[in-house]
Amino acid sequence: MNKADLIRAEEKKTPKRTIDVVRAGLAKRYRAEGRFKLYGLGAIIISLLCLAILFISIVGKGYPAFQQTFIQLEVFFDPAVLGQENLSSANFPGLVKKTLRNMFPDVKGRSDKRALYQLVSTGAAFQLREMILKDPGLVGKTVSVWVPADDDVDMLMKGHFDRKMSESGGRLNNKQLAWIDELSRQGKIEKRFNTIFFTSGDSREPELAGIGGAASGTVLTLVVTLILSFPIGVAAAVYLEEFASKNRWTDLIEVNVNNLAAVPSIVFGLLGLGVFLNFFGLPRSAPLVGGLVLTLMTLPIIIIASRAALQSVPPSIREGALGVGASKMQMVMHHVLPLALPGMLTGTIIGMARALGETAPLLMIGMVAFIVDIPTGFTDPSTVLPVQIYLWADSPERAFVERTSAAIIVLLAFLIIMNAAAIILRKKFERRW
Amino acid sequence: MSPTTLFAALLMLSAAAFYFGRQRAFAIAGKAGGTRHLHSRPTYYGLLTALWCGIPALLIFVLWLGFEDKIITNLVIADLPNAIRHLPENRLNLVVNDIKNLVTGNIVAAEVDATMQAGAAHYRSLQATSNAALAVVALSLGIVGAVGVRSRISRTLRARNLVEQVIKYILIACSCIAILTTIGIVLSVLYEALRFFKAIPITDFLFGLKWSPQMAIRADQVGSSGAFGAIPVFLGTLLISAIAMAVAVPVGLMSAIYLAEYANRRFRDVAKPLLEILAGIPTVVYGFFAAITVAPFIRNSGSVLGLEVSSESALAAGLVMGIMIIPFVSSLSDDVINAVPQALRDGAYSLGATRSEAIKQVVLPAALPGIVGSVLLAVSRAIGETMIVVMAAGLAANLTLNPFKTVTTVTVQIVTLLVGDQEFDSPKTLAAFALGLVLFIVTLFLNVIALKVVRKYREQYE
Numbered sequence: 001m002n003k004a005d006l007i008r009a010e011e012k013k014t015p016k017r018t019i020d021v022v023r024a025g026l027a028k029r030y031r032a033e034g035r036f037k038l039y040g041l042g043a044i045i046i047s048l049l050c051l052a053i054l055f056i057s058i059v060g061k062g063y064p065a066f067q068q069t070f071i072q073l074e075v076f077f078d079p080a081v082l083g084q085e086n087l088s089s090a091n092f093p094g095l096v097k098k099t100l101r102n103m104f105p106d107v108k109g110r111s112d113k114r115a116l117y118q119l120v121s122t123g124a125a126f127q128l129r130e131m132i133l134k135d136p137g138l139v140g141k142t143v144s145v146w147v148p149a150d151d152d153v154d155m156l157m158k159g160h161f162d163r164k165m166s167e168s169g170g171r172l173n174n175k176q177l178a179w180i181d182e183l184s185r186q187g188k189i190e191k192r193f194n195t196i197f198f199t200s201g202d203s204r205e206p207e208l209a210g211i212g213g214a215a216s217g218t219v220l221t222l223v224v225t226l227i228l229s230f231p232i233g234v235a236a237a238v239y240l241e242e243f244a245s246k247n248r249w250t251d252l253i254e255v256n257v258n259n260l261a262a263v264p265s266i267v268f269g270l271l272g273l274g275v276f277l278n279f280f281g282l283p284r285s286a287p288l289v290g291g292l293v294l295t296l297m298t299l300p301i302i303i304i305a306s307r308a309a310l311q312s313v314p315p316s317i318r319e320g321a322l323g324v325g326a327s328k329m330q331m332v333m334h335h336v337l338p339l340a341l342p343g344m345l346t347g348t349i350i351g352m353a354r355a356l357g358e359t360a361p362l363l364m365i366g367m368v369a370f371i372v373d374i375p376t377g378f379t380d381p382s383t384v385l386p387v388q389i390y391l392w393a394d395s396p397e398r399a400f401v402e403r404t405s406a407a408i409i410v411l412l413a414f415l416i417i418m419n420a421a422a423i424i425l426r427k428k429f430e431r432r433w
Numbered sequence: 434m435s436p437t438t439l440f441a442a443l444l445m446l447s448a449a450a451f452y453f454g455r456q457r458a459f460a461i462a463g464k465a466g467g468t469r470h471l472h473s474r475p476t477y478y479g480l481l482t483a484l485w486c487g488i489p490a491l492l493i494f495v496l497w498l499g500f501e502d503k504i505i506t507n508l509v510i511a512d513l514p515n516a517i518r519h520l521p522e523n524r525l526n527l528v529v530n531d532i533k534n535l536v537t538g539n540i541v542a543a544e545v546d547a548t549m550q551a552g553a554a555h556y557r558s559l560q561a562t563s564n565a566a567l568a569v570v571a572l573s574l575g576i577v578g579a580v581g582v583r584s585r586i587s588r589t590l591r592a593r594n595l596v597e598q599v600i601k602y603i604l605i606a607c608s609c610i611a612i613l614t615t616i617g618i619v620l621s622v623l624y625e626a627l628r629f630f631k632a633i634p635i636t637d638f639l640f641g642l643k644w645s646p647q648m649a650i651r652a653d654q655v656g657s658s659g660a661f662g663a664i665p666v667f668l669g670t671l672l673i674s675a676i677a678m679a680v681a682v683p684v685g686l687m688s689a690i691y692l693a694e695y696a697n698r699r700f701r702d703v704a705k706p707l708l709e710i711l712a713g714i715p716t717v718v719y720g721f722f723a724a725i726t727v728a729p730f731i732r733n734s735g736s737v738l739g740l741e742v743s744s745e746s747a748l749a750a751g752l753v754m755g756i757m758i759i760p761f762v763s764s765l766s767d768d769v770i771n772a773v774p775q776a777l778r779d780g781a782y783s784l785g786a787t788r789s790e791a792i793k794q795v796v797l798p799a800a801l802p803g804i805v806g807s808v809l810l811a812v813s814r815a816i817g818e819t820m821i822v823v824m825a826a827g828l829a830a831n832l833t834l835n836p837f838k839t840v841t842t843v844t845v846q847i848v849t850l851l852v853g854d855q856e857f858d859s860p861k862t863l864a865a866f867a868l869g870l871v872l873f874i875v876t877l878f879l880n881v882i883a884l885k886v887v888r889k890y891r892e893q894y895e
Contacts, residue, residue, distance in 0.1 A: 029787055036789035040691025043684045044704055050756045051711055057726045235607035256611040262880040264817020266844050267618055270869045274621025281502035296614050329597040357715025360819035363852050386717040393721050408718050
């Protein structure tokens with residue numbers, strides 16, 4: 001009988017002490033402790049990993065869209081073509097085609113010529129037209145112009161197409177590839193910063209599509225939202241916090257505000273469709289209606305934040321004001337409100353950021369239309385940045401995936417700026433009483 | 434005068450009224466020997482004048498614009514030739530729409546003929562008359578108000594009290610907008626939903642097993658009313674929400690526990706805002722991420738494992754939705770766990786519990802009501818989430834619980850039924866409102882319960 005067995009026999013004889021039971025289980029319990037802590041850390045790491053993957057995948061897909069392939073053309077503004085009365089209706093596409101034929105004189109045959117014309121975006125003709133309309137003195141001169149290349153050429157230059165695929169089902173054929181190689185040998189094709197993406201409206205052609213229209217629609221919509229929701233939200237919060245007596249009615253308002261903050265956004269879209277469009281007959285797709293719907297959505301957020309800001313103003317301020325003879329309204333307007341304003345502004349910025357990213361309710365009120373023109377008024381048909389993202393995400397062209405990601409980058413950049421502003425505002429004006 | 438210029442004119446008129454009212458107060462005070470002899474400060478007299486100038490005029494302005502379109506449209510219709518007036522309602526609406534397009538200079542769908550030209554001209558002239566009348570009425574109302582108040586300004590006029598009274602009414606009106614919004618939601622959704630239930634019995638809608646609203650457009654179709662059974666749609670919503678919660682609840686809860694109980698201050702200060710970023714990303718971005726990155730990944734890994742995964746699988750939408758909801762669960766649970774009194778933890782430690790045992794056996798049971806509340810709020814958000822499912826889940830209403838198959842959700846159906854052409858006389862369009870009603874009721878129910886549970890729980894430890 002060895003020592004261990006002796007101890008075991010001893011243990012069997014004497015009743016177990018609690019401390020022994022605890023000690024025996026201790027290692028296991030510590031292991032469970034370690035595991036539990038690890039699960040927690042793992043959960044956070046998983047969440048942050050998802051965030052990282054999201055950002056990397058979108059930035060990785062989107063950043064090439066800030067560059068666009070341009071082709072240099074030596075355009076001779078032929079007086080024979082442009083000699084008419086009406087310059088704007090002259091045959092500018094013909095001019096582009098002629099220039100291309102001059103660059104590659106040995107291209108014969110209709111299908112080859114058509115393939116050649118496809119290298120350059122249809123927007124090239126519009127670009128030439130604008131040049132001529134701006135400066136009619138160019139007629140009869142030869143000018144070197146950089147025009148946007150077609151999206152397939154763009155994708156090739158950015159390395160999204162496999163060159164070997166081209167003969168079998170690719171979007172560019174071997175001849176086109178040879179021409180592109182020739183152009184790049186001559187230095188007549190290059191990637192430049194993509195200003196079109198920021199200035200132009202939507203288009204069916206990826207190389208001409210931009211977020212300019214959507215961005216201006218977003219600005220108009222948010223202006224309506226801000227003008228309406230900030231004063232109304234602050235007023236409602238001031239009433240509920242400073243004036244309302246505690247009764248059924250104010251309880252009802254409170255319950256409503258809290259509920260509305262959690263109602264799905266698409267329901268607000270149904271409200272907009274039913275009330276603003278069908279009942280009041282406001283125009284479809286208009287930033288005005290979008291702003292109204294988003295106002296109703298952001299109001300609860302602003303009211304809740306503003307009430308918290310008012311609550312954090314200490315009662316002594318109120319009592320001091322009342323003590324020197326201010327009326328209740330003067331006390332609120334002159335003393336409490338200015339002190340609570342930074343907190344209210346922070347809440348408003350966060351509400352605006354939410355409104356900026358909102359898509360679903362705007363789909364309901366018709367802001368999904370394909371709109372080329374850049375809206376300038378509150379009743380012009382328009383779309384907003386998130387809806388533009390949704391529309392582009394549905395497009396089959398490879399180039400639109402890139403544009404969508406780039407639009408998302410722009411949207412996220414705006415959101416980060418707004419949230420950073422809110423944080424800075426809070427840090428700067430935060431006051432401990 | 435266009436409405437915008439009129440609006441600006443009204444604002445300028447009010448500003449002028451403020452100035453005149455204040456001047457008047459100074460003039461009266463000067464005679465009496467200084468502003469201290471006035472009941473209120475001169476500014477209040479100015480404000481009172483401005484309010485009486487601006488508010489009635491602006492009210493008329495808003496009401497007028499709200500009803501102008503309806504009235505003009507009816508007048509135009511009344512003046513159309515009999516042949517057009519007696520068209521069925523939807524055809525008539527088309528004609529009216531064309532006339533409106535003609536007026537605004539948009540592209541017109543039909544051929545423009547003489548009657549439509551006449552209608553458009555009529556519309557334009559009525560609109561011009563209406564605008565002119567509105568300008569006259571609103572401006573004269575403003576002037577009358579301002580002059581009336583100005584003539585009543587005296588030393589004893591209790592201007593401050595009157596102004597404060599008006600401001601208080603404005604504040605009350607603003608706070609009632611929340612109630613009006615709820616009423617608006619209920620009425621707008623309920624009205625169209627009731628019209629839908631007139632065409633399709635409510636029991637068929639709630640308990641039917643087949644959903645195919647697109648096919649029901651043709652009147653001659655066999656069993657077209659049977660195509661509005663919403664069970665597959667509800668089941669799809671539940672499936673995707675369940676997947677989302679299966680991701681979000683464990684991850685979110687464990688993150689919250691780690692942040693609240695284990696993490697040191699520095700880690701917390703970094704990790705918490707990063708988690709909040711997940712909540713701030715627009716849902717359309719998640720939708721794009723799900724459709725472009727996650728769904729193909731799941732399909733490819735499924736085919737490697739020999740599984741047949743649809744490219745619009747419920748799994749992809751659910752997973753991404755789960756990621757979106759993680760911060761909701763974690764930040765709400767974090768608050769809840771932090772609210773548990775330290776004394777409870779100390780008690781557990783003093784009995785020899787390890788940290789995890791204290792958490793599992795003391796803190797979590799104490800925080801359970803609050804956690805349940807936050808999970809309910811998260812469920813309500815998952816059910817109502819739209820863009821992720823619109824972009825990543827499918828349209829086909831399959832009655833299945835297989836996460837690799839395509840399912841559809843309530844919100845997807847609402848969007849597809851209402852985006853594009855809307856005919857407010859076909860059950861197809863109205864079905865969206867019926868679904869919206871169900872969505873609103875369910876989320877309202879969840880929210881009310883969750884808010885009540887959370888509030889009760891907070892009171893327990895306060």
